[in-house]
Amino acid sequence: MQFTSRLIENAVNEISRLPGIGKKSALRAVLHILKQDEKMALQLAESIRAVRLEIKLCQTCFNISDLEHCSICTNERRDRTILCVVEDMRDVMALENTAQYRGIYHVLGGVISPINGIGPSDLRIEQLINRVEQAKDQPIVEVILALSPTMEGDTTGLYLQRMLTGKVGKVTQLSRGVAVGSELEYADEITLGRSLLLRTKAD
Amino acid sequence: MQFTSRLIENAVNEISRLPGIGKKSALRAVLHILKQDEKMALQLAESIRAVRLEIKLCQTCFNISDLEHCSICTNERRDRTILCVVEDMRDVMALENTAQYRGIYHVLGGVISPINGIGPSDLRIEQLINRVEQAKDQPIVEVILALSPTMEGDTTGLYLQRMLTGKVGKVTQLSRGVAVGSELEYADEITLGRSLLLRTKAD
Numbered sequence: 001m002q003f004t005s006r007l008i009e010n011a012v013n014e015i016s017r018l019p020g021i022g023k024k025s026a027l028r029a030v031l032h033i034l035k036q037d038e039k040m041a042l043q044l045a046e047s048i049r050a051v052r053l054e055i056k057l058c059q060t061c062f063n064i065s066d067l068e069h070c071s072i073c074t075n076e077r078r079d080r081t082i083l084c085v086v087e088d089m090r091d092v093m094a095l096e097n098t099a100q101y102r103g104i105y106h107v108l109g110g111v112i113s114p115i116n117g118i119g120p121s122d123l124r125i126e127q128l129i130n131r132v133e134q135a136k137d138q139p140i141v142e143v144i145l146a147l148s149p150t151m152e153g154d155t156t157g158l159y160l161q162r163m164l165t166g167k168v169g170k171v172t173q174l175s176r177g178v179a180v181g182s183e184l185e186y187a188d189e190i191t192l193g194r195s196l197l198l199r200t201k202a203d
Numbered sequence: 204m205q206f207t208s209r210l211i212e213n214a215v216n217e218i219s220r221l222p223g224i225g226k227k228s229a230l231r232a233v234l235h236i237l238k239q240d241e242k243m244a245l246q247l248a249e250s251i252r253a254v255r256l257e258i259k260l261c262q263t264c265f266n267i268s269d270l271e272h273c274s275i276c277t278n279e280r281r282d283r284t285i286l287c288v289v290e291d292m293r294d295v296m297a298l299e300n301t302a303q304y305r306g307i308y309h310v311l312g313g314v315i316s317p318i319n320g321i322g323p324s325d326l327r328i329e330q331l332i333n334r335v336e337q338a339k340d341q342p343i344v345e346v347i348l349a350l351s352p353t354m355e356g357d358t359t360g361l362y363l364q365r366m367l368t369g370k371v372g373k374v375t376q377l378s379r380g381v382a383v384g385s386e387l388e389y390a391d392e393i394t395l396g397r398s399l400l401l402r403t404k405a406d
Binding site: 006 | 204217245251
């Protein structure tokens with residue numbers, strides 16, 4: 001792609017570094033920015049600067065937060081006896097969007113993945129154990145392992161299960177089965193097979 | 204989508220205003236920014252600010268430019284007797300990428316479109332006529348109308364053709380026909396019909 005303007009070339013290069021955005025989409029974005037009010041470009045630039053430089057990690061759950069402690073950990077109405085362990089903040093968002101969970105979280109910051117050189121010590125597992133052990137005034141009754149149903153997720157789940165045994169009331173994991181709204185004929189064999197083995201009482 | 208951080212919410216909202224980027228892609232972009240070096244976020248933010256606030260329109264051809272006159276208009280090696288009329292700067296880039304054109308450009312800033320309330324006076328047609336009439340030391344021999352083969356493009360082309368008659372040696376337009384590398388069976392009837400009528404000598 002040839003540019004007649006270095007400013008545009010620069011902006012296109014920077015924007016196309018974002019995941020899922022190629023040079024063409026980046027150019028479209030730049031042309032859009034050029035057509036809009038200056039204010040829009042300044043707001044966009046400022047929001048990018050601010051999100052990177054001002055964001056913090058919650059000191060309790062390691063979820064991303066604007067303050068030292070995130071809005072979930074400081075929310076008095078959340079149930080502090082149920083702790084949900086997730087891989088990253090996207091999973092917190094996904095679970096929050098279900099509006100089905102009123103407990104608190106612990107963000108691991110990844111999953112055990114020997115291929116990528118990520119071992120238990122690279123994750124916030126120690127902090128999780130400490131948290132469980134130190135919750136004496138309000139002991140944690142249940143730890144939900146909300147990890148992806150992948151090999152890495154399962155490995156991490158098994159590891160955590162072993163580490164948590166005897167320290168909490170119970171350790172649970174998300175149910176596995178055919179996705180709601182999906183067509184049976186398109187479900188993969190492993191999922192379908194498992195959902196048959198793990199069948200629940202029809203209600 | 205629920206966010207636990209206002210900084211992230213803000214950045215996602217701003218980024219998702221760009222064309223072709225939804226909330227999910229914007230969130231992915233924000234999470235990517237968070238993982239990267241601070242420098243990357245600052246460079247991205249600065250490139251967006253700069254492209255909007257520092258960009259200029261070339262005073263000759265109205266192409267987008269870093270300076271008062273764009274790099275094509277100031278390039279001594281471009282042929283000033285051939286002028287290519289295009290809708291916007293994206294078309295300049297597309298034509299430059301072919302490496303087949305050594306003349307200069309004129310960017311209209313749009314096409315005549317009564318549905319969208321865009322008439323000839325909203326475009327840089329007056330400036331085009333002035334430019335053609337004032338090019339006395341190096342008269343313009345050919346004006347190429349490189350407009351999109353749409354109804355609006357054709358309308359604009361016809362209008363320009365009438366306005367330019369008698370003022371330049373010749374007015375030409377891009378050839379129309381089946382796209383190179385495409386399959387005949389998938390060509391639409393109008394294109395195929397025209398390409399039959401406008402057939403050229405096989406060489």
